[in-house]
Amino acid sequence: MVQHWSISQVREVVNEHEDAWLIHYDPIDGDLRDAFVAYVPKEALEWRAAEFGLTTVDEALEVQLYLPLLAPGQAAGTLDMLNPSAMPVEQAHAHVTELLATCKKQHGVIQQPASNVRTGRADPLTVIRERTRIDVVRTTAMRLEIDRALLAREGQQEDN
Numbered sequence: 001m002v003q004h005w006s007i008s009q010v011r012e013v014v015n016e017h018e019d020a021w022l023i024h025y026d027p028i029d030g031d032l033r034d035a036f037v038a039y040v041p042k043e044a045l046e047w048r049a050a051e052f053g054l055t056t057v058d059e060a061l062e063v064q065l066y067l068p069l070l071a072p073g074q075a076a077g078t079l080d081m082l083n084p085s086a087m088p089v090e091q092a093h094a095h096v097t098e099l100l101a102t103c104k105k106q107h108g109v110i111q112q113p114a115s116n117v118r119t120g121r122a123d124p125l126t127v128i129r130e131r132t133r134i135d136v137v138r139t140t141a142m143r144l145e146i147d148r149a150l151l152a153r154e155g156q157q158e159d160n
Helices: 044-052 057-076 089-106 126-131 136-159
Strands: 003-014 019-027 036-041 108-110
Touching (some): 003 057, 044 057, 089 108
C-alpha cells in the first residue's frame, strides 16, 4: 500500500551548534501517530546535488524529502540501498531517479501543497526554496571528493 504524505511545516533551527531544517511529515491517509519530523542540515541539499548530479534546488529537495520514505522499503529489501559514493555520478543520478519512481509507486508519495491564496496558507517548503542556493563550484568540489574516494577504493580493490 502506498502511503500519502504531506509536508505540514518547516522550521528553521539556527544556533551556535546547528543550522538545519525540521521538516514535518503528516500522513494524509493514515494515523496521525505516524507523523514524523526529519532533521535536515542546510548543507544537505548541496550534498544531494553533488552526489546525484542535480542542478536545481527543487531536484535536490525532492531527493532529500524522499530519503525518509525510502528507509522502510530498504529495510524490507524491496528497495535498493542508496550509496552515491560507490558509483559514478551518472549512475548515481539514474539510480536515485529509479528509486524515487519505485518508492512513489510502491511505498510512499509526498503530495506537494500549492500556495493557497484563499486560505492564506503557503507551501511550507517555500522557505527552503527561497533560502537555498546550489553553488556549482562548491558542488563540483564535493563531487570531486566523492570521485577521489571512489577511485581510491577501486585502487585498493585492485591491489587485493
